[in-house]
Amino acid sequence: MTTVEQQGTSLWQDAWIKLSKNYLALFGLVIIGLLCVLSVLTPWIAPYGYEEQNLLLGATSPSSEHWLGTDVFGRDMLTRIMYGGRVSLTVGFIATAVALLIGVLWGAVAGYVGGRLDAMMMRIVDIMYALPFMIFIVLLMVVFGRNILLLFIAIGAVEWLTMARIVRGQVMSLRKQEFVEAAHSLGLSQWTIIRRHIIPNTLGPVIVYTTLTIPSVMLLEAFLSFLGLGIQPPQSSWGLLINYGVETMEEYPWLLIFPGVTLSLTLFALNFLGDGLRDALDPRVSKD
Amino acid sequence: MKNCARLPLLFSLFLLMPTLLLSACGGGENNVDQGNRDGTLHWGNGTEPQSLDPHIATGVPEHNIITALMEGLVAKDSKTLAPKAGVAEYWTISEDGRVYTFKLRENARWSNGDPHNAHDYVWSWWRALQPALGNLYAYMYFSIDNAKEYYEGTITDFDQVGIKALDDFTLQVTLSNPTPYFLQLLDHYSLYPVHRGTVEKFGTADERGTRWTYEGNHVGNGAFQLSAWKINRRITVQRNPFYWNADHVGLNQIVFYPTENAVSEERMFRAGQLHRTSSVPSDKIPSYLETQNSSLRISPYLGTYFYRINTSVPHLQSKLVRRALALTIDREAITKNILKGGQIPAYAFTPPGTMGYYPESNLRFDPETARQLLAEAGYLNGKDFPTTEILYNTNESHRKIAVAIQQMWKKHLNIDIKLLNQEWKVYLDSESIGNYEISRAAWIGDYVDPNNFLDMFLCNGGNNRTGWCNAEYDYLIGDIAPTVKTHAERLAVFGRAEKLLMDELPVIPIYTYTSISLVNQAVKNYPSNILNKANYSEIYLQAEPQQMPLTEDQY
Amino acid sequence: MALLEVEGLKVYFHTRNGVVKAVDNVSFSVDSGETLAIVGESGSGKSVTCYSLLDLLPQPPAKIEGGSALFDGEDLLQCDRSSMRHYRANEIAVIFQDPMTSLNPFISIGEQLIEPLIYNPDSDRRKSREDARARAIKLLDEVGIIDPQSRFDSYPHEFSGGMRQRVMIAMALINEPRLLICDEPTTALDVTIQAQILELIKKLQQSHDIAVIFISHDLGVVAGIADKILVMCEGTIRETGDTDTIFYNSKNDYTKKLLAAIPEGAKISPNSKKQDRPLVEVTDLKTYFRHGGKATQHGGIIKAVDGVSLEIQRGEILGLVGESGSGKSTLGRSILQLAPTTAGLVNFDGQPLTGLNAKQMVPWRRKMQMIFQDPYASLNPRMTVYQTLAEPLLYHGLANSKTIEQQIRQLMDDVGLAHGQMRKYPHEFSGGQRQRIAIGRAIATKPELIIADEPVSALDVTIQAQILDLILNLVERHNLTMLFISHDLSVVRCISDRVMVMNKGVIIEQGNTEALWKNPQQAYTQQLLKAIPIADPKLERSRLSGL
């Protein structure tokens, strides 16, 4: 007797199916993907050079030559936004990656080892929570200049705390799950258990939180830009472009509208994607 | 558990709150209309003043307020800036131009009613020369005989300094050299008198930062007296009834606002919250010009925007290189397309027209010659020219100019320029220790005289900072200029020195500043001048009878 | 006319994957003083039926598609919001299954009790706070809460499960309803508590003369309390009739299947062969936990296992019985060294396990395995059946890449899973199938000892019977030794050779299953055995009257 072997669908596949039914989240995914590709390709596909200015031209509204208009230097806005996107997305992704790395490790170790070490590590997190980080970031930026690397570290240092808490909570509850106990009773080594049974099951919330951290990091960068502490010109970021745009929004509205729309779209997309992922990865939300 | 029962109520309150918040807002008359009626001038002042002590303060916002609260021996005509009687009713100058004798008004009073006399000046100026006070403008006194020596401690007896009260209302000042601009200095707040009783009430004479300048404590001798100082919010001054000319003061009150953000300030002006702004965002200027908005006021300002060149950097030691750089800056393009505020391209260091002084210059925009000069210096077509850094303090407009110049030099000389911005304090540090190659800088005149600009570049000048040192220049400015007899001779000496400076080019002048602000039509008798100095005692407010001329025209 | 007459009730759930007919054409009636039991397994629609009467279903996705429910002549399915509030507050009351989650943890029980009075939709029945309080205290007293006066302001977490259910009952009765719906009111409770609650419900029904709809999956519970029984399966009525008819003269196959699945009688075990050396020897084992964190509060230490000694002979099934919190699960885990022991010895096949480190334990782990209670939590949701079963085999080197497939097929055959399901993930299986996978994983390493911790408690009764069969079968076939932990005495009775009774961390009594059943020595054991409901109406009634 032969039975046809049925291919099962994993929770990931399940999540994907759920996600693909959520049009908003899918839209978010597409936008993010598109933006990432554009950013990578910017140096080759940008219509103009980055610092190419035309002082005589000045600020012009959108035209067939400059699709999104030009800024007061006569620089092409489309090009500026594309390059700004590279910076903004890099800040978003790298700072989040820093937060992710520290947060996941810290939380996983604290949650899995438990006991005194856990208490100590979490106390440190509590203490860090009470530090006025916004103030420190401002101070750091003032003191050490507008260093993009420092920006990553500073933002990453703020955001990892929540990540660590989330991961710790996950690991703690996983540690008590019967399947982990079953793995113990099979005699699997600690490392095998962490690798095969714990980490794959913490990924859901971590991914969700990551997609929600990226927009908040990008906003933080924009906020620093407003204080004149963000990215250093001539590099630019969406935050910086918006900040310039705000100042001239009555005279040259397109300088605000286009970067504003781009940033908002990105933040929307990331939020939609994050929400969608949260629903998709939540086993309590059924497929239907 | 009674609180449970109240929760629904609380909840409905929650829903009501936004409505309440919105209904709380009321319209009402704006500042300007109200001010026009009751004689209150609303003045956008840039930033919160650090101090209102005339011997400690530096900076324009402080200047604006102190000149309302105090008056010097001599005042200036608000249009021509010619010296006119202030606290001193009249004065005489000795033949050799070294001894000034001032006759003080006998009806001058401090704002608390105390008599105001020559001894106040002796004491005040003694105070201003105490090093512990940290007076950054002490050098304004240095034309007075022995003042510098006293300040630096080589003389300890103040009696040897050329300041004497001959009687209660006669003050005699002896200068070390005839100084034609001395009368002007007397209108600078660093030479204003302070009220001894008040200063000593709140601390010792040379104690920095006592509370004597605070709301309720301050005593001055100007047209207005301090009535309120709300930190970072506003400073209010009121008509001073003891002012000798109080009858002719047109305003009842002036409110100074620390309007730090130029964009917000401009919006405040448009919303009728200010009579006058301290600046106008450069991106807004074109639209004001286009609509011929009469509120916009642009006038020349005694200040030069320039680049310092660090002459100790090997490849910048060459005069030829510096000249090549100076010749390839298209100043017209910068002022027209970037700054847009009527700034004047500068081809010499001293702003033209300073006390009738028009410096000659052989600077111009001439890329052709520049390329030749650069080749002469050994960098044919920019070859092997080291990448050079322009340092500027973090600011959008400095950046714009730096970017433009970077491109001009690249385009015409084919040399690579890097931009480096530093935050203000860091930039100051770098510049003062000579840790830069080319650095953006500016100099705003304290008094209207070429000397104020040209003595910067003496070998040991604290503001030189370029490493440039020229014996002939030092001789001309330091030794000849103070001793020449006539104004014309003097200007000629300055002309020679300036020519030398523009030949050597340790600094590359870029443009002469303009003061740009928005002024409400109701502000009368407020002419513009090269120092951008307001004479508040003369200003008055008169609302235009027809508020909307456009609609009037349509009829 | 009966008090409640439900006719042709249809409740459908409209999901994106189509319509689920949760209740399809159900009709029944119940009258004052009468108890109707609705019996069925999970998903049979028994709860949905009752919730739909009071409009307690989330709509959407639920939708009442048809039928009527005449309560005193008024159709509950048609009435508007305000009259529904009237019925909910004053006519029909509900007792829910889980007293732990059905009370609001943020509000004192007194406040929750008086709410139906002080917020009563009918103004004439509304009472002042003081009157309501007096009535609530009286009722609390009636349902057996000691010192109701001071307990009135306590919060739910300060009550045990049984006490909370009493509060729920008081809350249900506070407005003297005419119909009481009990939705599995004792399922979450220990057997002795269950007996008390059942008794209370019965007593109150008689004294207040109300109609009761009693929903349960357990025919044993229903036997003593119901006048009429309705058997439901997959949304439809399978059989209905009075209690005796259903139990003794059922015509319906499904009912028969349900009845047959009730664990009954004892295992016929060959007289225990006394061996020289038992497989497991436990001597004076102690496992203590710290409470909360602060050792200074509440005495600090919980003695989960407090000096237990036992032996498990090779090839026997030892039943371990106890109520919740008795420490039976901890004992099982302590034997396997999954919980850190505080003191005492565990010998496995002569080898002391206590004191071995994780690495030294590895070879022994292979010889002893565990089956857990919750088949949903005991399988890694991100691993397929194949991966789950392959992991122990590969880890212990019992298979190589060539033989692994074959061995897994063999295992799946052993536990009765179709080969085709090898690549599927746990969430695609039902509870019973998942438990089969878990059992497969446990026997994969060919262990000598298996500790089964409530392996059938989470399963429906028919599935439970299948899994018990499977376990017995496997024990026999693979010559396994088993410690079978359960709170359900009937289950233990039908599977074990020997039984131990545990309470508060110590073994109270042990012995041969039948001997212990017939002649329990300890008062606690007697009480426990007496509390077991019997799935035979006549016996059950006589048991109840004997209590």
Add this chain to the structure above:
Amino acid sequence: MFRFAFYRLLQAIPVLFIVISLTFMLVHSAPGGPFSADKAVPPEVIKALEAQYNLDQPLWQQYVSYVGDVLQGDFGPSFKYPGRDVTELIAAGLPATAELALYAMLVALVIGVSAGVAAAMRPNTAQDYIPMSAAMIGICMPSFLLGPLLVLIFGIHLEWLPVSGWGDIPGDKILPAITLGTGYAAYIARLSRGGMLEVLSQDYIRTARAKGLSEPVVVAKHALRGGLIPVIAFLGPAFAGLLGGSFVVETVFQIPGLGRFYVQAAFNRDYTMILGTTVFFSTLIIIFNLLSDMLAIWLNPKLRQQTQGASL
């Protein structure tokens, strides 16, 4: 509860110590001194000033004496504003910042909670989608964009509200409060929606309904408490965020608040002012975190009794 608060305050001591040390290190390692100016400052003046502010002492000595002063509640004199004490400057800026934060919080709570609760009561309907989409926009809108936009619309074009100021003209507090509060309102809306959805699916809500309670009573009495716990837990961090975010709003609306002081101080190397403001902000944040935690505990009877356990 008091014991809990006591331990938490005890824990605040190392936090503040870290804050002081870290800030001290940072400001003193910053390039550029407090007394440099664009005009050359004579060395005599620099010396006199440094002596006056103890900057001529070794760094560790400055640190020790600073910590000593802080322990006595003295933050020292400001470097930038001669004659002003840091305490005085903080006192001058605090009312505006505190008031702004309070109003913004009020705006955030009122709008956020009502939107979130409304959305949770009818999930996946227009009543859910509309406020939640608005919340998404609110979250994505940086305040330095929202502020000027509101000013342009309500201040310049409609002339309904003043464009700047604080307490000078009636109504000038409305736009800043809305600008600062919107982002938090949006976040609170999402939190309270999530919390309410969670609670509304609880068994005890079904119990409450089965008792015949009206829907408003069910929501307000049974659901709100549990549903708002995430919001309450967020209040502490939100307050910290409001203080930080006030920099922007204070600049846009020319509000005489602490945030602007702080940024200016950082740019001007006003050492004592930077330190003072940082320590002050940290203290506020610690206190508000504590308050929000205590509120959360007080609302949860189980936790309340646990923390009272020791005193009973």
